[in-house]
Amino acid sequence: MQTYNELYIGLRQQLKEHGVEACSLEARLLVAHAADKRPEELMRDLQLYSSPEVEERLAALTARRLGGEPAAYILGRWGFYGLDLRVTPDVLIPRSDTEALVETALGLLRGHGEESRILDLCAGSGCIGCALGSALPKSHVVLGEKSPAALEIAKENARETLGARGVCMELDVTEPPAGLLGSFDMIVSNPPYVARAELETLDESVREYEPRMALDGGADGLDFYRAILKHWPALLRQSGWMVFEVGETQSERVQMLLRLAGLRAVGAARDSRGVERVVYGRI
Secondary structure: OOEHHHHHHHHHHHHHHOOOOOHHHHHHHHHHHHHOOOHHHHHHOOOOEOOHHHHHHHHHHHHHHHOOOOHHHHHOEEEEOOEEEEOOOOOOOOOHHHHHHHHHHHHHHHHHOOOOEEEEEOOOOOHHHHHHHHHOOOOEEEEEEOOHHHHHHHHHHHHHHOHHHEEEEEOOOOOOOOHHHOOEEEEEEOOOOEOHHHHHHOOHHHHHHOOHHHOEOOOOOOHHHHHHHHHOHHHEEEEEEEEEEOOOOOHHHHHHHHHHOOOEEEEEEEOOOOOEEEEEEEO
């Protein structure tokens, strides 16, 4: 038998050799999962010996990961903005780039107070709305998602993080909103934004495992921005904000779409890699 530290170091090296950037994080999470421990418990127990059962489970998890399956789907949960969220292949995996949207949105909401009403469109796992609602403990959040399977994951995450302050609804952003939604201080969205011709060029783990409907943004990748800006600004309160995540080359084009839709104070914010990842405007 090996110690947990030996299992961790061995898996980290395997992942590194396969080009996994977050090899240390993923190795820690996968070994902890195989051992049925929390990551902090694993770090405490690194010098202890594992068991044949743990090593067998870890071997199966490792085979799945080295076969291309994302760690988040193997684990069934993934961290985002300090939250531990439920994740399945029915939703996109929350990414650190998207945390720039949360940070930007929180900054824009400072003038609206903690009791803001927020609508998260194309919510997927609900990671954005849940993060905002958790950071603003008096806010109310509506998570809107078209996919029934994804909506079930959003409901789980909303229950765990927001309780009664989070409501999940099946919403199609390409259609006008129902009248019973009310009004909002902010609408946020990380919509599908990959141009259809570029889908096959995506990394294999994204192309083969993540839901196509959450990626395909139409011929130029901008279909969902156009639809949201056509149908949904009417739900914003006076001086309410629309905040989008955008692809690496889309910032200027999406800013233009916001201006054409009549939004003011249009601007952009960068993610941790310096990419203009967030575009926003005020009604």
